[in-house]
Amino acid sequence: MQPRQRRKVPEGELCAVCSDRATGYHYGTPSCNGCKTFFRRTIVSGHTFVCQYNGNCDVNKNVRCACRHCRFNKCLAVGMDARAIQNDRDRIGPTKKFRMEKRNSSGEEDQISVTSSSPQQRPADDKVIENLTGIEQLCNTLRSCVMVESKNVKETLMSPCLLYRMNTLEPDPSTTFRNLYPASMEDIKMWNIRELRLGLEWVKTFEEFVKLSESDQMALVRNFAFTFNILNRVYYSGDYGPDKIVYPSGAYILRQAQDSVKIPGCRSIYHRQMDEIMIPFRKLDVSIHEFAAFKAVLLFNPDACELSAEAKPDVQRERTKYLSALFYYISTKYGLHHGVQKYGQLLMMAPSIQNIIDQNDENMQVMEVFEHIWRIDSFVKELCMR
Amino acid sequence: MQPRQRRKVPEGELCAVCSDRATGYHYGTPSCNGCKTFFRRTIVSGHTFVCQYNGNCDVNKNVRCACRHCRFNKCLAVGMDARAIQNDRDRIGPTKKFRMEKRNSSGEEDQISVTSSSPQQRPADDKVIENLTGIEQLCNTLRSCVMVESKNVKETLMSPCLLYRMNTLEPDPSTTFRNLYPASMEDIKMWNIRELRLGLEWVKTFEEFVKLSESDQMALVRNFAFTFNILNRVYYSGDYGPDKIVYPSGAYILRQAQDSVKIPGCRSIYHRQMDEIMIPFRKLDVSIHEFAAFKAVLLFNPDACELSAEAKPDVQRERTKYLSALFYYISTKYGLHHGVQKYGQLLMMAPSIQNIIDQNDENMQVMEVFEHIWRIDSFVKELCMR
């Protein structure tokens, strides 16, 4: 078992799911015997339930059996973690009637249950996710550090990765939260540049990325830079409701963008960032692990414009690697049936994101036409102009 | 469930109410299935009965149904405890075993549902795929039929679906293959219109689509029409190598589009249709089942522009339905490990497709500016112009 913290459940502690008396910490959450068993059975069987009502049924001791969909959702919501479910209890004991005899040739027997894991696969996938998550957290620290802005894109790609030299960096007070205030054009520009620079440091942590030729690196980065920017902006936005994107500094953008940040001739894409990315992320309850893996999938885009034909197979292979890791992470956490749905829904956010990025590109073209008014930073230009 | 004690009912114990064979302790009293169920239903429904006689009717196995008043009184008299009755539970779905009609010697599917359970599971998914495939094949026949072009989009959406009236239609000789030849602008226009009309017939086969309001139908259709067009074009293109898209008539488009079909000011998107859709489809060996399900996923886009907020949840639910069905189809066919990869790769084609569609939209804008030269068909305009 994982080194889960062993704690004593306080006398009188209640089940986080149904408020019955908790019998201990089960799957990481104080819970009663009923909810504990219900959660395990649901994961192991892979059952998926459909709410007969609106998906917001009450769950308490008296009615906990009334809607299995909402009960299971509550289990997940209060933090029950399916990874604490053990599937190989019979490693020594001969209690189990039938053992999965062997996976010779066909290998089809693992079609259905998550529990019959392919042993060589999951540890590797876990490692991948763990690694991505670590990088993600480093990134979150770097976001609030002083970053020199002297280098251009190519120079930055060639330089050693800042994420591994964080001890040499100092916090930047202009990034820290004081209070909410409407973002100015300057705020938005500052955060764009900062996030794009962060993105360059981030991509350098991928071994397979660094192996690519300079021009292939540029192709992937130019394809991905603004996606990285927008995804981080909305994912790490403070949650002040569905109508505000809030930067770490407290600067916010409203659904109906303030006049001061509107650009004539450009269609606002902020409301779409909220409706099609921020809200779905929150609804899907995307964890930092899933978020990091999703970004890796998007970075390794074999269809990136100007990517060389030679690099495509490698890029595709990396994408597949992160897709698999993401799937195993999600299906282990949520069970196969729910996992399949969450995985599908997450991936199907990609076309909407692409569409928003395309709209942004178009806006940049417009801004370029009025260059004398809306000067686009040269760094941003290098990364985002076609 | 508050079992007072864990005890087994002794062999040959009789029902305390009617002296039938007891199946266990129910509500604190050894009783038969009939009296157990009768007691619960009476309590839950709140019915009160009146005795037709003197209130002292005999209650035994043979006459226990004669007087419900006296049966219920006896239940109480022998100690059945209404406090052991619980609240309503969730539905559990069909309990009768059903056989898969497919003949399959390997007996593997017994793993899946030895005893069936919740309403939506694999058999439902199979049905979904089967249904989509049937429609897909009807579509392929309709593609080569004479189609009147008199109606506009809304009228077409209101009319009965042609796919169910194919016997009234005649083959259109202009669609049949004679020989390969370079497509003219007229060929391309003709096939665009034909495929878009086909798309309107196709969407009408979706029950959930037809249920939507007129404006929501329009939102989905306008979002999806050109995707349907391009996907069918490349999926059903004859395979004459990676550099040709070939219409059923034999008209072909080259990777480097012929001058005759180039539009000044517009970026060619044909090579991208080949590289990012046609070739991946072939590499992934996408079957007609998978292709049909993938299109259904793309049709039900909850982020479609101008889709009403009320319709979003329904659209999302449909998307999830087809995502699940697609996954189960693929994972059954390829096994979990390879299935996950194929599923992920297929879904991740969506952003590239979106990008191509966006480029096409932009081209349409350009064409519109030169309207006097490139007249866009009004039907196409209705479906594809923003």
Next chain:
DNA sequence: GGAAACCGGTCAAAGGTCAG
């Protein structure tokens, strides 16, 4: 080494189903 904590397994007894 022993107690505490939490894992999965068990099965009597709840509720749900659907021909008859």
Next chain:
DNA sequence: TCTGACCTTTGACCGGTTTC
């Protein structure tokens, strides 16, 4: 309609393993 044989689901309890 109501009934009840037959089905699934539930959860208190148990033994085993791991962690202090």
